[in-house]
Amino acid sequence: MQKTVPVVIAGSVGALMALAFFSPPLLWMREKAEEWFTILAAIAMLLGGTNLCVHHLRRISDREAGWGFSAVTLLTFVITVGVGVLKVGVVPESARNLDRAWSGGYLQEGGAFWWMFQYVYSPMMSTMFALLAFYVASAAFRAFRAKNFEAALLLVTAIIVLIGQTPDRDFLPEQLSFIRFETLTELCKKTFVTAGQRAIMIGIALGVAATSLRILLGLDRSYLGGDE
Amino acid sequence: MLDFLNTLDRRWVFLAMGLAVAIPILLGIGATEQPTAQTQRMFDYIEALPAGSRVLMALDYDPSSEAELTPMAYSFTRHCCLKRHKLYFLTLWPSGPPMLDKTISKVVLGEFDSSGRPMKYGEDYLNLGYFPGEFGAVNPICSNLRQSKSQDSKGISLDALPMMNGVNGGKDMQLIVNVSGGYPGAKEWVQYGSTPHNIPMGAGCTGVQATQLFPYHPDQLVGLVAAIRGAAEYEAILAKAYPQYNELRWRDGTRRMGAQQWAHRLMIGLILLGNAIHIASRRGRGRR
């Protein structure tokens, strides 16, 4: 019962989703399932948020190393959720709703939630990802060594494409344009890169199809977790 | 010297990268690009669409990929506004709505609001906002939009908007233009939207995602604009066709290519230097 019912649910729902591609009368079921999937994902987000609070509260109560940062995390989490759910600073956007102060969008420009997104979330997310530029440079210097033919092929291609992606590519005369970095880069992308990626894509598609079939047939039950 | 380079503190490499990007920005060095076939095809397809065609603008990115994708989002929107196509903006990313707002306010409202025939909300463009569900949101958008959302981002009923008359979803559009920052993005639009529903689609994407999308071009994607270089190429093509957009203030992608050029030179130098050190060290160990 504990494992049979979920396997039956997964198999029957999955089979309906697959059949709906070929059977128009089943399309409404597919649309409903896709919506319910979204709702469940949002509820799982609530679970995740609760787990986050529990984890950090535990760190604070146990006075673990760095518990002050946990306090900062919790405080910003509560403030963000508070101003977002309560739509602090949001004004009505249309005349027909002027008597309802909370009727504007939660991300309305000028609201408190928008302010947090614009001046805290957005710049920090961008900067976190911008750090990768430094690490890529450091890795290029210390780790990208051509230790064999294949690695050398990878690095030579990388250098050709790096040059071909910027205006440095055009220093060869017109008569030798067929071996200009730009030409080589485009040829590389149109042929070798497309071929390699296509093979990877076909392989992944077969893998996904095989795994999906195993789930639908109840052969793969790893998503149920261990015995509890 | 070899020992010094072998034990070089990586913070010097970080500093070199920082300077390679900062100095061109401070000196205002840009770089123009020659368009490639993939970018040209994207431009030609939008250009060839009859005026007033319905274009679904799916801007699926957030601040972490804004640097690469906002210039191309602006260029696509600008091009579609010049052709007076009807634009349906939406996003699959939860932090995508501010990107939609920015594009609409900068391009549609900022450049076409006070022109001879301004773009009117509900008639020429509309903002459908965020569609939750990741890959699961794509099929309903294409087949039955009202099933997912009955109102736009401002809360106006879709049935009250003139440009939604006779439009059930993406399958009634002449083109999907997707600016993709990762998952969910262009791949999901191809798999669940354009391929099963036979809707023509063009995409702009980050450099990270570009190689994954090459196999879809040209059969499943009419055009592919990849990375900041692609954005600069599109700006160059647009400036050639519409000379009023030749100035650098319209071309964020072109402006960023200057710093890109120097950083690429640094990267190549670091790769070559690192390998030279490796070879020299190996030879030194061989001699001993």
Added chain:
Amino acid sequence: MKRETLIWTMLLAFGAVFLLLRAVATERGVGRQYVVAREIAGLFDETAGKIVEVDPKTITVDDSRYHRMQRATQYVEALHGDTSAVFSLSRTIGIWLAALLTLCIFSYMYRDNVCYKLAEALIVGVSAGYAMVVAFWDVLIAKFLVRLTPNVARYAFVPDTPTGNDTEWLYLVPLILGVLVFARWLPKGKWLARWPLAFVVGTTAGLKLISFLDADFISQIRSTILPLVVFATDQGGARVFDWKQSLENIVLVAGVLTSLTYFYFSVEHTGVVGRISRLGVWVLMITFGASFALTVMSRITLLTMRLEFLFQDWLGIVGG
């Protein structure tokens, strides 16, 4: 004082003096933000039974309707050169905060420090909070409550919910499944949490099975079936052998086949199969090399934009 501390103190002092001079002595200032007011106004129309939009500029103080008028003012970013723009303290503080947080994160490049850890703690809290708020408004309210209790949703959350909507009782199913998600906290009822998980896994498996086979398998094979000998028409209308396109097609088809051979592990990679598989590895190495170069390009652009923000939006030393 240690040398490192001395150097950092001097750098910070120099930076502070530069910022102060720039903020005080230049017209543009540092990080100053300006906004314009966007006002909407309405009057309750008793005949229509709803509020009707009016232009606030047409109703003066002397007008009897003035005191009945309802207003809402939103402040939006001012365009460059807008004479009606006013200084915004909250947005200026925001730009300064964004710039300081950016520098805190960049400080990690030198060494892990308190400023970076603080910024990290902030972003974890804000991004988790953001995800929760989006899930609440765009899913739980807009997709769920509107379907299950449209009148409550209209009254309390979304006033523009269409009035003719009936309760869709089918949405009790995701409600029940959603409640079961929390069953993982029950000591004896943890197994119930598998049911919503099974629903999600089954839906995903069913959808991906067909989509991947359609878009990533059949379509890709179709795209690989290319002519190996291509003829083009020259300007005179005669057919000529297009060696460039033919070569490209041959390389593409051969590349796909050799790479697929590498991934085929049911046959041992020896002899002819081994050699073909080796060619496939080379094709894949070229693919990964190009992928690496494009990734590098991507990462550098992200850094470019952050530095542009610091130099242009905050310090104002670049751009107009």
